[in-house]
Amino acid sequence: MPDTAVTSGPRVPKRVAAVILNSLKGGVVPRIGLPYITVGREVEIRALLTDLDLISEGGASFRFLVGRYGAGKSFLLQTIRTHAMGEGFVVADADLSPERRLQGGQGQGLATYRELIRNLSTKTRPEGGALGLILDRWVASAPAGDEASARASIAHLEELVHGFDFARMLMTYRTASIEGDGERASCALRWLRGEYRTKTEARADLGTSTIIDDDSWYDYIKLFAAFLTGAGYRGLLVLIDELVNLYKIPNAITRQYNYEKILTMYNDTLQGKARHLGIIMGGTPTSIEDRRRGVFSYEALRSRLTQGRFAREDMRDMLAPIIRLHPLTHEELLVLIEKLGQIHAGYFGYTSTVTEEDLAAFLQIEFGRVGADTHLTPREVIRDFIELLDIACQNPDLDISKLLRDEGALSAGADTKDPDDPATAYAEFTI
Secondary structure, three states: OOOOEOOOOOOOOHHHHHHHHHHHHOOOOOOOOHHHOOOOOHHHHHHHHHHHHHHHOOOEEEEEEEOOOOOOHHHHHHHHHHHHHHOOOEEEEEEOOOOOOOOOOOOHHHHHHHHHHHOOEEOOEOOOOOHHHHHHHHHHOOOOOOHHHHHHHHHHHHHOOOHHHHHHHHHHHHHHHHHOOHHHHHHHHHHHOOOOOOHHHHHHHHOOOOOOOOOOHHHHHHHHHHHHHHHOOOOEEEEEEOOHHHHOOOOHHHHHHHHHHHHHHHHHHHOOOOOOEEEEEEEOHHHHHOOOOOHHHOHHHHHHHOOOOOOEOOEOOOOOOEEEOOOOOHHHHHHHHHHHHHHHHHHHOOOOOOEHHHHHHHHHHHOOOOOHHHHOOHHHHHHHHHHHHHHHHHOOOOOHHHHHHHHHHHHHHHHOOOOOOHHHHHHHHHO
């Protein structure tokens, strides 16, 4: 079969291409441009899209996405995020960290709420900061003089925990916006973002003795979800990644409080106590399944989440609360790096000379590493491939085919070395 250059794909805007290439080379998931590079994961995406239908009809859902570092967990979360915004949902996302947890004595839970609200995104504001836009859309949905209609649209919120205070603050924002009182509207926004540190401060600005805090923040997430349909949206999708940061909490009691918060969220969504709300949490297998420190260390969660006896590797239950990510196939990775090659050539303005044989040779080298079958992740493959393209772009005289052949031969030679040979050990140590 003769060498054939990879054909060009759809044109990617330069700004989007730059974000894609820089993010992936840095080992992080780009927040824009994902449709240009999405491959595989059809089964997982289809399952999560089913949840969106349920949310839009007034239901709620809860899922865990479980995968090793670099396996595509965050990528899939961002893919669902993009799709949900396109379908008329509001999306809030946050990564947990030592400063951001689900529960904490020093404001760590409230810090997670603030991050979620800061990252509120819609189709017209996909990069976050959409709270003001959402509220203005709700204000505009009722005529300026029709306060009764505005109150009626949020009356159902008062039946929920903290709903009276939430509805009151929405009306405060509406009145201030209509009257042109920017300072008061700003104070109401600040309250909704959870930025008041003391009740005294909130009372002085807004006349309320209630503030959003570590214990109540999740109730306000449910209130936002219930409110959004009245503002013209289909529901709220909450994405929380890096559950491993709960696994790393050294204090066992603090960990248990955080897992108890997960249990509350899980029960609320499955028992119908939340409406128009979807929650997806991402974590590594250890952070979920470790019975000493992981989510499964909390017996009430383990008993609900443990896989049943009929599910197998080749026959997964995609309606179960835990979705475990399988590695991308060789064919899917081939399509992925082909797309990246097209984006790279388009961004830097050169005609790609990378052939299909070169792509196959590159993957052969990547999967030729010791332990690649179990430890190689898409993140590593992508990072290596973009590095190869960058080197080739900066060295126009470089023959990629020859480079790959040489590297392949070198790798094959390395694999034939006896690891117990002292000379081999010394050579590897001194490289």
